[in-house]
Amino acid sequence: xxxxxxxxxxxxxxxxxxxxxxxxxxxxxxxxxxxxxxxxxxxxxxxxxxxxxxxxxxxxxxxxxxxxxxxxxxxxxxxxxxxxxxxxxxxxxxxxxxxxxxxxxxxxxxxxxxxxxxxxxxxx
Amino acid sequence: xxxxxxxxxxxxxxxxxxxxxxxxxxxxxxxxxxxxxxxxxxxxxxxxxxxxxxxxxxxxxxxxxxxxxxxxxxxxxxxxxxxxxxxxxxxxxxxxxxxxxxxxxxxxxxxxxxxxxxxxxxxxxxxxxxxxxxxxxxxxxxxxxxxxxxxxxxxxxxxxxxxxxxxxxxxxxxxxxxxxxxxxxxxxxxxxxxxxxxxxxxxxxxxxxxxxxxxxxxxxxxxxxxxxxxxxxxxxxxxxxxxxxxxxxxxxxxxxxxxxxxxxxxxxxxxxxxxxxxxxxxxxxxxxxxxxxxxxx
Numbered sequence: 001x002x003x004x005x006x007x008x009x010x011x012x013x014x015x016x017x018x019x020x021x022x023x024x025x026x027x028x029x030x031x032x033x034x035x036x037x038x039x040x041x042x043x044x045x046x047x048x049x050x051x052x053x054x055x056x057x058x059x060x061x062x063x064x065x066x067x068x069x070x071x072x073x074x075x076x077x078x079x080x081x082x083x084x085x086x087x088x089x090x091x092x093x094x095x096x097x098x099x100x101x102x103x104x105x106x107x108x109x110x111x112x113x114x115x116x117x118x119x120x121x122x123x124x
Numbered sequence: 125x126x127x128x129x130x131x132x133x134x135x136x137x138x139x140x141x142x143x144x145x146x147x148x149x150x151x152x153x154x155x156x157x158x159x160x161x162x163x164x165x166x167x168x169x170x171x172x173x174x175x176x177x178x179x180x181x182x183x184x185x186x187x188x189x190x191x192x193x194x195x196x197x198x199x200x201x202x203x204x205x206x207x208x209x210x211x212x213x214x215x216x217x218x219x220x221x222x223x224x225x226x227x228x229x230x231x232x233x234x235x236x237x238x239x240x241x242x243x244x245x246x247x248x249x250x251x252x253x254x255x256x257x258x259x260x261x262x263x264x265x266x267x268x269x270x271x272x273x274x275x276x277x278x279x280x281x282x283x284x285x286x287x288x289x290x291x292x293x294x295x296x297x298x299x300x301x302x303x304x305x306x307x308x309x310x311x312x313x314x315x316x317x318x319x320x321x322x323x324x325x326x327x328x329x330x331x332x333x334x335x336x337x338x339x340x341x342x343x344x345x346x347x348x349x350x351x352x353x354x355x356x357x358x359x360x361x362x363x364x365x366x367x368x369x370x371x372x373x374x375x376x377x378x379x380x381x382x383x384x385x386x387x388x389x390x391x392x393x394x395x396x397x398x399x400x401x402x403x404x405x406x407x408x409x410x411x412x413x414x415x416x417x418x419x420x421x
Contacts, residue, residue, distance in 0.1 A: 006408075007419040010377065011318070013408060039317055041294070081212065092269065094379045095421040109407045111387040114366050115313055119391060122407070123317045 007097040009075050011109040011122045012036045012045045020066040020103050024058035027065075030084055032057050035065055035106050037080060039123045043091045044080040049073055054101075065106035073099040125228050134226050141225060145218040148244075148260070149211055154283065155260040157182065158243040165240035166248075166255050169209065172233065178255040185282030186247060189256045193249050196256075203249050209240065210247040211260070217241050259283075267292055275327075277301065291323040300327055309337050322384050330374075330383070338363075340372060344400040350420065352376035356388070356400040371396070373403045379421045 001007075006015045012035065033055055036045040047067060049055050054071035067073065076096045082089035090096075109122040127134075148155075159182070167177035181196075183189035186205070193203035217238055223229045224238070249256040263281045267273035271293030272280060278287030278298075289296050299306050304327055312333070315321050325333040334340045339360040348354050353376055358369040373388045373396075388396040389406035396406035405415035 001418070004414070004416055006415065006417045008408075008417050009421050010379075013417070039319075041319075082215075085216075087216075094377075097419055097421065107408050109386075110389055110409055111318075111407055112389040112391045113316070113387055114363070114368065114370050114390075117366075117391075119389060120316075122386065123319075 001100055001102070006107070007075070007099065009045060009077060009094045009097055012075075013107040013109075014067065014075060014097075014099060014104040015107055016099075017066075017103050017105045020058050020068060021060055024060040024064070024066050027057045027059050034080065034083070035067075035075075036108060042079045042081050043093065044078060044083070045094075046076050046078050046080070046083055047073060048076050048088070067104040067106065069099060069101050069104065071101050073101070073104070075099070127226075127228060130226075137226060138222060141218055141222040145214045145221070148242075149214065150264055150266070152263050154262055155244045157245060157257060157259050161239060162243035162245060162257065165236055165243065166209075166257075168236050169240060170255075175252060178251065178253050181254060181256045183256050183258050184284035185261075185286035186258050187286040188282075188284055189247070189249050189258045192256050193251075196254060197251070205258075206248040206250050208237075209245065209250065211245075213237075213241050269293075275301065291327065294319045294323050296320060296323050296327075300324060304328055307336060312337060318384050318386060322382055325383065325385060333385075334372075337370070337372075343371075343398065344403075346400050348375070348378075348404075348420075349417070350378045352378060352381070354400045354404060356396075356398075356403045358397070371403070373400070373407070375404060 001016050003016050003018060006013050033047040034044050035047060035057065038044060047055050047057065049071055051071060054069060055073060056068040058066040074096050077091045077094040079089040079091060110119050111122055112119050163180055166180055170176065170178055181192055183192050190203055194200060220229065220234055221238055224235065244260050246258045246260045248258065261280050261282050265274035265279045272290035273292050274290065279290035281287035289298050289301050307324060307328055312321065312324060315324065337359065340357040341360055343356045343358055345353065345355040355374040357372045357374065362368055363370050371388050371390055373386045374383055375386065376383050386407055388403035389409065390396045392409060393402060393406035393411065395402035399412065401412040405412040408415060
């Protein structure tokens with residue numbers, strides 16, 4: 001995968017980048033690898049790897065997420081409650097994407113709501 | 125006891141245990157709570173956690189349980205349902221239930237917990253001194269993909285009339301099913317969730333959906349890299365409220381073939397008004413040249 005190439009899963013995407021901004025802080029805890037959550041469902045976009053310590057998710061001051069993958073990374077669409085209990089249950093919707101080791105930026109999908117004159121994250 | 129292989133009988137028994145737990149929830153009809161047993165097992169669970177046996181209150185539905193919780197505590201708002209002691213435990217409980225039944229394990233605490241879950245309880249609201257129990261629903265409807273779904277009524281309901289409506293797994297408004305003619309342009313505009321907008325479109329049909337919005341004209345269309353149709357449209361007439369046309373981007377999900385209707389980001393990317401690829405890229409805040417997607421799902 002080359003710099004600036006993108007893999008998209010529903011309303012989220014990861015783009016390969018050169019480096020993570022120094023201002024971004026490492027996230028920790030069980031929720032760190034959950035990069036997008038369903039608004040009205042248990043469905044979440046979650047970063048996984050054979051060795052979970054290979055994944056480092058950083059959050060910048062504006063909320064932008066970055067990923068440093070030390071090994072092969074996987075973006076999966078899973079039932080969040082199942083993931084938090086230590087198992088993986090696929091939602092049956094978006095198939096998984098794998099990414100080679102490297103640094104990535106998380107790209108959420110937006111839409112421009114004409115009646116509110118506002119650009120906002122796509123909710124699903 | 126460690127088993128290296130399963131006998132044909134043990135292998136066949138997997139289906140028996142699986143179907144027991146599935147039919148428990150998904151067979152329609154009134155399923156009375158086993159009160160005597162559940163009181164014993166709730167007392168056991170509280171004791172395990174270091175609490176005295178609570179007062180047990182039987183509700184008729186999740187809504188009824190919330191009402192009881194509000195009245196008992198004097199606290200308005202939503203009261204959390206249980207983390208353990210509800211139908212979401214059926215998955216892991218059925219797994220260990222199987223190995224218990226074929227004699228691989230025999231854990232007293234698990235056996236007690238299994239009996240608790242088997243009492244026809246849907247969920248609980250657990251306080252230190254009171255436990256509100258919710259019975260299983262009387263009715264559940266699902267589609268072929270096993271998602272909550274009903275085109276003619278609620279997808280899940282209880283005896284007291286509590287009912288929830290779902291469209292292919294997405295929670296939707298009652299009126300969209302019970303009175304689809306009431307769906308208005310204002311209702312669609314105020315629905316900010318794209319999954320729910322998709323549901324409206326599927327309920328009324330794409331033609332009716334755009335008719336409700338005043339009609340549309342197609343500006344540009346193409347197939348995406350997976351051969352799925354994409355269409356950029358705008359309203360037939362300028363909307364007086366915004367003194368402009370309203371633009372719509374219709375895209376088809378690669379994995380599910382669901383059609384989504386999104387407002388392209390014409391504010392930051394004017395080309396999103398002209399070209400369907402630009403419109404799609406604009407929703408990721410990029411130009412079509414920057415949006416180098418090598419894989420989608």
